Amino acid sequence: MARRPSPQTRERILDAANDLFDRYGVHAVGMQRIIDEAACGKNLLYREFGSKDELVVAYLERGGAEWDVKFARALAAAATPQEQLVELVRVVGAGLPGTRGCGLRNTLAEYPDPDHPVHRFIVEHLEKVRGRLHDLAARTPTADPDRLVDRILLIINGLYSPYTVIAGEGRAAAEAVLLAREIVSA
């Protein structure tokens, strides 16, 4: 009959939101700014994403997918589970420059209300991450996989700290890999 809805509009909007949320944080970015950046009508954005919260969740889903890529890359780059954990730390550190850290963790800080869907989504994702790390740790010769997970997460979370990200992420990233190597071989 008539004009068909373009399937890539949703992606274009999400691209713009992703960039702005990553750079400035969720609360600091208004919907109009996203609309300007995406060069779309306000109607279109609210058709694709019913509310800002929904858009934020979509942004976080993409962030979670990026983490999956990191995880897969680390698994592929090393043979043993120990080396894979170290490689994961290396991948995280290598991904820091030019970013503001981890969108999921940064956004979690902006939504302290544990009942908020955005908060719940992030915690859920991070628990999944912990689960996958645990699976990996359980396949290492360590006597206490939980402890190994705690330590690796401590390092990764430390790398994602705003302080680390902004001041000298280079040194921290290198040191994190060395520390991770010692931890997994202990």
Added chain:
Amino acid sequence: MARRPSPQTRERILDAANDLFDRYGVHAVGMQRIIDEAACGKNLLYREFGSKDELVVAYLERGGAEWDVKFARALAAAATPQEQLVELVRVVGAGLPGTRGCGLRNTLAEYPDPDHPVHRFIVEHLEKVRGRLHDLAARTPTADPDRLVDRILLIINGLYSPYTVIAGEGRAAAEAVLLAREIVSA
């Protein structure tokens, strides 16, 4: 002649701002909310603090002072520089429950613009922290104090991660102390 300005009003306002900023983040808290909480007139707040940015800086100064207390406590609680570093990690971990992490680091994430006075203040403070850690590390028998500082900071920053703070800060705090102990005695 007339009524004298009460010297504790400034503290009362700062108390309210401190509590709200700590709990919800800077961007999420409006001035009116602080005024309501402090039960003061809007005039008074803007006489004591010329703008929201100034109030935020005052809030961060108090956060910096709290860090100084933590540092002093760690120095007093142990004899050797190695043990003092471990103690510092322990103090940080012990201070986590019931908080949203570190106000300075959380606020840094909210002010990504490196030219903004709030951003600059935080980076300046954190560099001072690094300096004091370096002084401490230099008095340990380690061959590479810089590396030791990087590792301790990685742990502390990891503890202050929103993820650590919200999900299971107990395990992380205990593990951080153990890891710090291994690091300083390596």
Added chain:
DNA sequence: ATTCGGACGGACCGATCGGTCTGTTATCGT
């Protein structure tokens, strides 16, 4: 008792927030 000035509440400012709705333009299928 009068008066001076600080504390307070709130009206008010322009701008922006998230969100809704309408009108115009452009592109498609028939």
Added chain:
DNA sequence: ACGATAACAGACCGATCGGTCCGTCCGAAT
């Protein structure tokens, strides 16, 4: 060519943002 519909722009909504300003009230010094 025509008509249907998606995409776009923007007016508009109430609420809130940071910030200014004014009027009232009250406490203390004279």
